[in-house]
Each structure stands twice: as structure tokens, then as C-alpha cells.
Amino acid sequence: MVDVAKGELRGATNRYTKTLGDLAGLYEDEEAYRALLAEMGDKVVYEVTDYKPSADAGDMIIGVTRMLPGKVGREFFLTRGHIHANPNRPEMYYGESGHGLMLLESPAGDIRTVEIGPRSLCYVPPYWIHRSVNVGPTELVMTFAYPADSGQDYDIIAKAGGMRSRIVDDGRGSWVAVDNESYRFRPAELVESIFAKAR
Amino acid sequence: MVDVAKGELRGATNRYTKTLGDLAGLYEDEEAYRALLAEMGDKVVYEVTDYKPSADAGDMIIGVTRMLPGKVGREFFLTRGHIHANPNRPEMYYGESGHGLMLLESPAGDIRTVEIGPRSLCYVPPYWIHRSVNVGPTELVMTFAYPADSGQDYDIIAKAGGMRSRIVDDGRGSWVAVDNESYRFRPAELVESIFAKAR
Numbered sequence: 380m381v382d383v384a385k386g387e388l389r390g391a392t393n394r395y396t397k398t399l400g401d402l403a404g405l406y407e408d409e410e411a412y413r414a415l416l417a418e419m420g421d422k423v424v425y426e427v428t429d430y431k432p433s434a435d436a437g438d439m440i441i442g443v444t445r446m447l448p449g450k451v452g453r454e455f456f457l458t459r460g461h462i463h464a465n466p467n468r469p470e471m472y473y474g475e476s477g478h479g480l481m482l483l484e485s486p487a488g489d490i491r492t493v494e495i496g497p498r499s500l501c502y503v504p505p506y507w508i509h510r511s512v513n514v515g516p517t518e519l520v521m522t523f524a525y526p527a528d529s530g531q532d533y534d535i536i537a538k539a540g541g542m543r544s545r546i547v548d549d550g551r552g553s554w555v556a557v558d559n560e561s562y563r564f565r566p567a568e569l570v571e572s573i574f575a576k577a578r
Numbered sequence: 579m580v581d582v583a584k585g586e587l588r589g590a591t592n593r594y595t596k597t598l599g600d601l602a603g604l605y606e607d608e609e610a611y612r613a614l615l616a617e618m619g620d621k622v623v624y625e626v627t628d629y630k631p632s633a634d635a636g637d638m639i640i641g642v643t644r645m646l647p648g649k650v651g652r653e654f655f656l657t658r659g660h661i662h663a664n665p666n667r668p669e670m671y672y673g674e675s676g677h678g679l680m681l682l683e684s685p686a687g688d689i690r691t692v693e694i695g696p697r698s699l700c701y702v703p704p705y706w707i708h709r710s711v712n713v714g715p716t717e718l719v720m721t722f723a724y725p726a727d728s729g730q731d732y733d734i735i736a737k738a739g740g741m742r743s744r745i746v747d748d749g750r751g752s753w754v755a756v757d758n759e760s761y762r763f764r765p766a767e768l769v770e771s772i773f774a775k776a777r
Binding site: 380381382383388430432435436437438439441465467468469470471473498499500502504505522524525526528577578 | 579580581582587629631634635636637638640664666667668669670672697698699701703704721723724725727776777
């Protein structure tokens, strides 16, 4: 059962959490980040509960993710983001409650945003880096499914100085994607090496 | 978007339907089946709308299934049922509305039932034959995801004279699983050949 109020999968076999402190270096406003960390403490900002039957090729992992609402300066709370270690694996996200955004980036730096609310089904295509952003005032809860042999590569984002866009408060009650000033395009060799990794 | 009221995936790339006439031979009470077909006509009894990005190994198909409520004699409306043609592929079903049942059978004839209501997440393990049954008074709507290279083998059920259990009205407002009198266990060679097919 997906427990939407608690934002978790009942009967999950795994649970992991990320605290605000785990996300050091991801936000544009380092000063606002340190101030918020001092103010709220090293609190859990998102949590994943899932069911992993196996890590076999062809099997599937299903679970639930829960993200707190909030901002670091003008930038909405986000997840660390990843590409699949086996990069030609997709992912499905399904909105349960709250208002979120899937920020998608191809290895070559193409950007897409997909809004997620209750009952939206978001397909993350193979090879796309993805990060969830909570752009609403309440917790964002999503159910997900992905191939069991996907794996996660978190380093891909660090290698480019973050993702190409940042999702920030537009000052009028909504969000807007702005350029990430620290972003640098991945060299062609790096992009090619990602596509070459597909099994 | 999953449109729960319509029981479909908005923006689906594929749609297929099954009529009552397509399900000839699946129900225990042949006379009741013919009478119902004469009464209601060859009407659509279930429908699938889905998004198939590719048929590649490692990719995923996502969609929505909608089943009418009803009974043939004492037996609740069911889907044809299948094992994946690439049999070590799993499937995820997620309850949107209504009250259903996933009837699961291993090639060797082990049986499981999983009740599905709103927010239930049902994992169909690799190698298990599965069929949905609508045991409620309203439409059953489920969202699903499965590996894009799964395929469907419908013949596996016919080879055993149906599934080992039938889901029938217990006469007290609920369902009960009873033995299928036409069922015969699959020969060991057939069971082995299924496991040998896994890629």
C-alpha cells in the first residue's frame, strides 16, 4: 500500500533518507544554505521507501519518495539527482500528492521540465539525468518504478557543476527555470562514454 | 495523466479493447456466458491504454487498464491473463479505483491472490501467470508498468485448461477462490521449457 499521508510504501524492504546536510554544494546560494542548516538543523529533507525484489536484469524496483517543501534562498528543495549507472534504463514517477517538477537533462545538456501533481505519470527516458524538485507548499509524494539493474550515478551532475537549470521562486507564486551560472557542458568524450556504457 | 474517471491514460500511444465475445471459453458456465452475450451484446469489457516508448530490453511500458464490473453466472469478470513471453519479467499494478484481485499462478500450479484497491501496489514476480478480476460493483481502474521486452504469452493458460482457481461470488457479498474443475497441471517438460526461455 502507498500511504500518501505518511509518504511511504507500507511493507517496504528498504528505506533511505537525505538530510539537508547531505546536500552541501548543490544550491546556488551557499550563504542561505548555511543559514538554513543552522536554523532547521540537519533534518531529513527527503526519504525513499522501496521494494527491491532483486537486482536482476529485467526485474523492477517499486517504491515511494517523499520530499519536504522549502527553499534555499530563492531555490526550491531538490533531490541530489542521478543518471542510471546502466544509463539506458528509464524510470516512471507517479504523482500522489503535492506539486513537483521533474528536471531532466540529457548528457549533452538538453533540458526538459515535467510538472507532477496528483495522477500525473512521468516517463524519464533512458539516458536522461533527472532530479525531483518540490515547487509546492506541501510535501511532494510520488510512487516510482524502474528496472532493478539501473543503478544510480550521482557523479554525472557534479562533473558539470550541477544541472544546467535551477528551479527558483518567480516571486509571483510559481516557479521558473533559470540558468545555473556554475554549469559547464560535458566534454564530448564524457558524453560518448555514457552512451558506450549501456549494457 | 491518469484519468481515473475515464479509466484511461491521457496521451496514450496505444489502446486495445476486449469484448465479452473475445473471452469465449474462459468462464466455467458456458450457458450463462452465452445468455449474457445475447443480453448485453458483444460489448467492451476491458480496455488498456498505454505508452510504449520502445520494445528495447531495459525500457518500460506504462499504462492504465479499465475493467467493467460483472459476473458470468457466479464468476467475476476477468481478463484473459498471461505469462510474459520473456518469462522472467515482472509487472507492477497500482489500484486507482474499484476493488479487484490479481490472481497469480506459477507454471507449476502454485496459486496466490492479491487484493487491489485504491493505492495498493501489486508486484507480479517474474515467471508468474497473472489475471485481473473485478470483484467489486464498479469499474476497476489500475495503472501498470512492466519491462518493454516482456511480451505476452496467452497460450500458457489454455494449455492447463484455465487457471487453477476461479474467483466466484461467495453469496455473502464477497469473493472466494474455488477449484477450476477443468484444470490440469502442466507437464514437467512444459514447466521446464518456460524457465529455459528466460533471456
